[in-house]
Amino acid sequence: MEECQKQTWLPVFIFSKDRPCQLLCSLASLLRHLKAEALEIFILYKTSPGFRDSYSVVETLLDRGLYNSLATKVAFRWMEETETNPLGQLLDQALASARDRAAQTVLLTVDDALWFQDFDATSAMKLLEKDERIYSVHTKLCPRIEYVHTSNKFMRVPPFSRQNHRLPLDAEYVETSELLVFDRAKGEYDWNYPWELSASFYRLDSIEEVLRMVRSEFGSCAADHPNHLEGYGARLLKQQKLATANSASLCACSDRPVVAVVTINRVQSLFANPVYHTVGSELSPEELDKVLRYALMQSAPKADSMSSGQSAAAALVEHLERSLEWVLSYLERPLERKANETEELQTWEAFDVASWPPWILASAAESYATTYMDSVHVPLPTKKSFGRSDVEAPIVSWLMPVKDTPSAWLDLAFRSIEQQVGMAPGSWELIVVDDGSSEAETLTTLAVWDSNPSIRVLRSKGVGIAAALNEGWRQCRGRYVSRLDGDDYAHPTRLEKQISFLDRHPSISIVGGGFCTFEETSCLQQYRFPCHPVLARWHMIFSCSLAHPTVTFRRSSFGQGPYPEGKEAEDHWCWLSLPLDVHFANLADVACYIRRHPSSRSSKAAAALQRSSFDAVSAFLQRHGFADGLREEDVKVLWGKANAVSAEQADRVSKALDWLEKFFVSMIQSGGATDGVVYSPDFEEDFLGLRKTALEDYVARLSNSYWSLVTASSWD
Numbered sequence: 001m002e003e004c005q006k007q008t009w010l011p012v013f014i015f016s017k018d019r020p021c022q023l024l025c026s027l028a029s030l031l032r033h034l035k036a037e038a039l040e041i042f043i044l045y046k047t048s049p050g051f052r053d054s055y056s057v058v059e060t061l062l063d064r065g066l067y068n069s070l071a072t073k074v075a076f077r078w079m080e081e082t083e084t085n086p087l088g089q090l091l092d093q094a095l096a097s098a099r100d101r102a103a104q105t106v107l108l109t110v111d112d113a114l115w116f117q118d119f120d121a122t123s124a125m126k127l128l129e130k131d132e133r134i135y136s137v138h139t140k141l142c143p144r145i146e147y148v149h150t151s152n153k154f155m156r157v158p159p160f161s162r163q164n165h166r167l168p169l170d171a172e173y174v175e176t177s178e179l180l181v182f183d184r185a186k187g188e189y190d191w192n193y194p195w196e197l198s199a200s201f202y203r204l205d206s207i208e209e210v211l212r213m214v215r216s217e218f219g220s221c222a223a224d225h226p227n228h229l230e231g232y233g234a235r236l237l238k239q240q241k242l243a244t245a246n247s248a249s250l251c252a253c254s255d256r257p258v259v260a261v262v263t264i265n266r267v268q269s270l271f272a273n274p275v276y277h278t279v280g281s282e283l284s285p286e287e288l289d290k291v292l293r294y295a296l297m298q299s300a301p302k303a304d305s306m307s308s309g310q311s312a313a314a315a316l317v318e319h320l321e322r323s324l325e326w327v328l329s330y331l332e333r334p335l336e337r338k339a340n341e342t343e344e345l346q347t348w349e350a351f352d353v354a355s356w357p358p359w360i361l362a363s364a365a366e367s368y369a370t371t372y373m374d375s376v377h378v379p380l381p382t383k384k385s386f387g388r389s390d391v392e393a394p395i396v397s398w399l400m401p402v403k404d405t406p407s408a409w410l411d412l413a414f415r416s417i418e419q420q421v422g423m424a425p426g427s428w429e430l431i432v433v434d435d436g437s438s439e440a441e442t443l444t445t446l447a448v449w450d451s452n453p454s455i456r457v458l459r460s461k462g463v464g465i466a467a468a469l470n471e472g473w474r475q476c477r478g479r480y481v482s483r484l485d486g487d488d489y490a491h492p493t494r495l496e497k498q499i500s501f502l503d504r505h506p507s508i509s510i511v512g513g514g515f516c517t518f519e520e521t522s523c524l525q526q527y528r529f530p531c532h533p534v535l536a537r538w539h540m541i542f543s544c545s546l547a548h549p550t551v552t553f554r555r556s557s558f559g560q561g562p563y564p565e566g567k568e569a570e571d572h573w574c575w576l577s578l579p580l581d582v583h584f585a586n587l588a589d590v591a592c593y594i595r596r597h598p599s600s601r602s603s604k605a606a607a608a609l610q611r612s613s614f615d616a617v618s619a620f621l622q623r624h625g626f627a628d629g630l631r632e633e634d635v636k637v638l639w640g641k642a643n644a645v646s647a648e649q650a651d652r653v654s655k656a657l658d659w660l661e662k663f664f665v666s667m668i669q670s671g672g673a674t675d676g677v678v679y680s681p682d683f684e685e686d687f688l689g690l691r692k693t694a695l696e697d698y699v700a701r702l703s704n705s706y707w708s709l710v711t712a713s714s715w716d
Contacts (some may be wrong), residue, residue: 020051033115035072035118043059108198109200116365119254128203137201139248144531146374151376157189159614197229198228257490296331300312351363397431397555401465406487407441410449422495430448455687465570480553483551484592507583510582510583516593531585533584551594572613573612628655634656637653638653665696668695
């Protein structure tokens with residue numbers, strides 16, 4: 001470790017119990033994706049006799065440097081928990097070692113955390129060093145996370161602020177992780193759980209304080225179990241008994257997913273946290289231990305002239321630094337198969353068992369990197385098939401309305417279309433609808449664009465945004481239609497992510513995304529919307545929960561154009577007018593950068609747009625059976641934009657809230673059997689399933705919060 005002392009290095013504490021296979025996978029993924037100058041990894045493990053040999057094997061494989069794929073100096077410190085040397089003492093020793101080397105930050109993690117995208121540890125260390133308001137950096141959190149599996153709840157996600165973020169204008173765009181800061185008090189569940197052990201960075205002082213206070217409040221042995229350490233620490237933080245947390249109300253997370261907790265078994269008995277089942281049952285540590293042995297047998301480099309069993313053992317002698325007899329004994333159990341163990345064999349072969357060095361969950365990590373997940377705790381990925389027909393071209397039609405937009409802005413928008421990741425020439429087209437431009441520079445730019453074979457410029461005569469969009473829609477040929485305004489800028493990976501999501505979820509007809517506001521090339525603020533389709537539709541009653549410039553449509557779900565004409569808020573009217581079996585969702589990832597300027601339609605017509613949205617909500621209620629009806633001024637109260645002026649108005653709005661809650665709960669419970677509509681099996685499987693209770697709870701909680709605002713209104 002002498003070399004590590006000369007550079008910026010990070011202590012990593014990883015907790016493990018009876019899961020050597022998962023420990024190996026977790027550390028293999030961490031070493032591949034955690035970017036740091038140097039790491040000192042303390043493995044704090046507890047083992048039953050049956051797993052001792054496998055921990056020894058994992059130790060040898062890691063110490064030989066077989067997984068050090070990044071240019072990072074790595075040292076391992078193996079610390080076994082015993083009756084005479086419990087976890088609390090091990091933590092004291094590890095912290096003392098880190099303190100002696102002048103470390104200021106520690107990464108705490110667990111053996112079922114799997115890293116699948118790169119994360120710059122140095123950025124987290126620097127943020128904690130320079131900003132005393134930040135208590136912790138949580139790599140398992142990102143804006144996508146809105147469901148907590150352990151509690152079966154949907155969460156309130158806090159707003160985020162970025163650190164020195166600029167537009168991704170480079171042609172050779174490479175997506176890297178950036179940090180977002182949030183106020184934990186504005187979130188709930190995972191978003192307001194700042195002390196936890198799963199892939200989070202803390203100051204050394206904060207960890208030492210938690211240990212000291214846990215022992216002081218709950219006894220000297222209270223830190224000897226990781227679940228107690230986490231639970232007691234979280235309780236003390238909620239009780240405001242941790243000084244370092246009281247003075248640091250903010251936390252940070254990655255702006256994109258980098259790590260997940262693969263929840264396929266449970267080795268502790270303190271909490272009955274649910275696990276995801278594989279092949280109909282929990283994938284036990286004992287089963288995974290067999291998988292590890294099987295992978296070693298299958299992947300070890302062997303001489304061609306040797307037979308399978310003997311060659312595997314002989315090849316492993318050097319790699320494991322053990323005798324042939326020891327290796328043969330270690331491999332003995334998986335070699336003794338019975339004829340009826342075909343299901344077990346199929347389970348093992350679903351893992352990556354053929355590559356050396358063994359990394360059993362390599363394919364799972366690759367799958368997580370390309371799958372949209374809204375929970376920290378995840379199952380093993382399924383091999384759900386999806387794909388596109390190669391007959392239809394282009395894949396995407398961009399639909400852009402224009403009216404006197406400056407040329408520089410149009411050029412920037414077009415550049416963002418050209419630079420979409422994974423979109424080859426010919427896979428997209430741009431349909432521009434010029435709704436009566438008169439500015440010379442705009443007309444000149446559109447004339448140049450019209451000569452581009454990938455662009456079609458349509459001319460309309462001030463018919464309005466909805467009619468212009470419908471006119472453009474009828475000219476779109478792509479399987480998907482993506483909206484973009486001429487003064488905005490699409491994120492380089494927008495189509496890659498949105499099309500992948502629509503391909504995987506055929507029941508979704510529209511997908512939106514998060515966005516950042518910007519001026520020139522500097523970002524101002526990042527926004528996200530509820531992502532789950534039921535929550536997105538619920539929130540649509542109280543605000544517009546799809547940002548129009550971010551959406552991509554499945555064109556086959558709509559006819560000659562989806563927009564109600566003659567409506568100021570054409571987008572909000574569109575979303576609220578959709579049949580209940582036409583579903584929309586959001587991705588939390590930034591899809592678009594929306595320019596803030598005083599001449600924008602959202603600035604110039606803000607009051608008219610809001611009144612039109614109020615009318616859209618009233619029309620939705622009337623269309624779906626709320627007999628009492630709401631007027632514009634009532635919806636204004638519903639949105640929290642005004643107080644009720646009379647008891648009668650408060651009563652009308654309260655009745656509407658009650659009706660809405662029952663309407664949405666009925667939709668969830670009956671699988672959509674409302675208004676004669678039944679949800680498709682795909683929608684039921686992908687978005688309802690075991691989450692119905694969580695959805696009902698979320699709707700009820702939000703309804704109560706809105707009801708509290710209404711009843712808190714005062715009137716003369």
